[in-house]
Amino acid sequence: MPPRVTLRQVDTFKVQIGRVTRDLPIVPVSPDVKVALFNMLGDTDVTEEAGRELAQKLPADIDVLVTPEVKALSLAHVISRESGKPYIVIRKTQKPYMVDPVAREVVSITTGKPQLLVLDGFDVQKIRGRKVAIVDDVVSSGGTLHSIRQIIEEVGGEVAAVVAVFTEGQERPEVTALGHLPLFK
Amino acid sequence: MTTAPQELTVTIGDVSRTLPTVRAGGMGRVPLVEFIGDSEFTKAVAQEMVALIPAGTEVLLTVVTNALPLTHELSDRSGLPYVCARKKRRTYMQQPLIQDVPSMTLGVAETLWLDGPHAERLKGRRVTIVQDVVASGGTAQALARLVERAGGTVSGYLAAFRQGTPTLDVIALQDLPRTLS
Numbered sequence: 397m398p399p400r401v402t403l404r405q406v407d408t409f410k411v412q413i414g415r416v417t418r419d420l421p422i423v424p425v426s427p428d429v430k431v432a433l434f435n436m437l438g439d440t441d442v443t444e445e446a447g448r449e450l451a452q453k454l455p456a457d458i459d460v461l462v463t464p465e466v467k468a469l470s471l472a473h474v475i476s477r478e479s480g481k482p483y484i485v486i487r488k489t490q491k492p493y494m495v496d497p498v499a500r501e502v503v504s505i506t507t508g509k510p511q512l513l514v515l516d517g518f519d520v521q522k523i524r525g526r527k528v529a530i531v532d533d534v535v536s537s538g539g540t541l542h543s544i545r546q547i548i549e550e551v552g553g554e555v556a557a558v559v560a561v562f563t564e565g566q567e568r569p570e571v572t573a574l575g576h577l578p579l580f581k
Numbered sequence: 582m583t584t585a586p587q588e589l590t591v592t593i594g595d596v597s598r599t600l601p602t603v604r605a606g607g608m609g610r611v612p613l614v615e616f617i618g619d620s621e622f623t624k625a626v627a628q629e630m631v632a633l634i635p636a637g638t639e640v641l642l643t644v645v646t647n648a649l650p651l652t653h654e655l656s657d658r659s660g661l662p663y664v665c666a667r668k669k670r671r672t673y674m675q676q677p678l679i680q681d682v683p684s685m686t687l688g689v690a691e692t693l694w695l696d697g698p699h700a701e702r703l704k705g706r707r708v709t710i711v712q713d714v715v716a717s718g719g720t721a722q723a724l725a726r727l728v729e730r731a732g733g734t735v736s737g738y739l740a741a742f743r744q745g746t747p748t749l750d751v752i753a754l755q756d757l758p759r760t761l762s
Contacts, residue, residue: 423673433673437649437665438699440656466645466667469617473650476620485617485646493603493613519618 408432411575413561414445422580430580434534434562437467446561446574447474450531453572454479455557459526462486462548464513464540468533471561475531483531484519486544488512496520498551502543513543515551523553530555535571536564586610587761591742593754596625602761609760614714614742616651626741626754627654633752634659635737638709640702642666642724644693648713651741655711663711664702666693666727678730682723691720695727703733715740716759718747 408419409432418439420432436443447470454475461483463472469485476483488511490497496517501510515523528548535541535558545555558570564577589612590599598619602610616623634641634655641663643652649665656663668691670677676697682690708728715721715738725735743753 425672435673438663438702440653440663443653444657465617466649469646469649470653473617473620473623473653477624483618483620487646493601 409577409580411562411577413442413574414449416441416445418442420577428581431536431564432577432580434577435467436471436533436561442561443470443474447471448478449574450559450561450572451475451478454481454529454559455527457527458529458556460484460522460553461529461531462523462544462553463531464488464544468531468560471533472531475559481529482522484515484522486547487514487516490514491516494518498547500543500547502539511540513540513547515547520551523548523551526553527556528553529557529559532558532560534562534564534577535560535568535573538568589758589761591755591757593622593629593741594625596622598622600757605760609762611760612744612757614647614757616647616713616741617649620650623650623654627651627658629754630739630741631655631658633739633754634661635709635739635752637707638736639706640664640708640733641711642703642708642728643711644668644720644724648711648741651713652711662702664695664699666695666724668693670694671696678727680723680727680730683719691723693720693723693727695731700727700731703728703731706733707736708733709736710738712738712740714742714744714757715747715749715751715753716744718749718751721747721749721751 422430423433424430464486472483494516498515500513559572562577563573565579600612605611644666652663674696678695680693710724738751740753742757744757745759
């Protein structure tokens with residue numbers, strides 16, 4: 397069942413995720429656009445509910461989950477724990493211990509700045525020739541998604557699913573989500 | 582004459598992992614504990630750590646990134662909420678608390694950022710600081726400062742592993758050597 401979404405007052409937006417509801421604050425990200433800010437960091441109940449629901453919606457033939465750090469990290473952990481499928485984290489900075497990292501730049505709606513996405517070369521073998529599900533908290537402009545897809549395809553993986561708690565702005569039929577967030581003016 | 586590099590295997594519950602290592606200057610190889618990407622190990626460690634949370638703790642405080650899935654599991658098992666400090670400013674942060682770390686992690690100076698509304702959740706609360714590995718204790722000290730500045734009190738320091746001899750009293754499941762030959 398899709399989450400019920402209703403506008404409660406001007407400055408918050410109510411969402412339902414599994415058995416829990418949250419009032420998301422509506423915050424400006426540019427002079428003309430506001431978003432309902434969904435941050436799972438520190439919200440154990442939402443992470444558990446969303447992770448369990450998304451694990452059930454995950455296609456059975458997926459081999460591995462790939463997620464960008466940081467906000468969707470605990471979500472990927474729960475989906476992995478529930479589904480038994482491993483997960484790989486794409487980092488936002490290159491670490492000194494990475495081996496032959498694969499990097500892409502993306503402009504994020506929540507940071508407004510170019511953002512680096514880096515896959516440790518050590519993780520390439522876990523993606524090559526495998527069916528991959530990308531896990532994210534919110535898919536909005538699709539910029540992050542596009543860059544992650546490029547990295548996965550560059551190393552020989554196949555993106556077979558995209559799962560997220562919410563899509564935002566435009567509808568995205570290719571994304572398996574639990575709900576949709578509008579953009580606000 | 583060459584000798585085979587030392588390997589370090591840790592066992593928590595019924596899960597064992599051979600730790601990868603990173604070279605640190607002339608100091609040999611530093612063992613790394615990775616929770617991200619390993620939900621099975623994370624779950625096993627959380628299962629044992631939950632009993633070590635100091636009595637009276639009301640909130641857990643951690644910092645990105647490696648300890649995040651671990652802290653989530655501890656939170657889920659204990660029923661205690663957690664708050665997570667970041668290492669970068671995010672545009673949506675409101676009146677964040679900014680705290681420099683008085684030491685370096687793998688040669689990188691760090692600053693911690695705690696979003697204002699998240700700092701509110703520490704106010705008047707007894708807070709346990711949760712980390713994956715505590716070595717010098719510098720990050721733990723910076724997190725403790727954030728707790729005090731937010732108006733909370735530190736109940737204790739809890740880590741999966743202690744590496745070397747930190748300056749703080751850290752409750753940990755196991756000790757790790759600082760370096761391997």
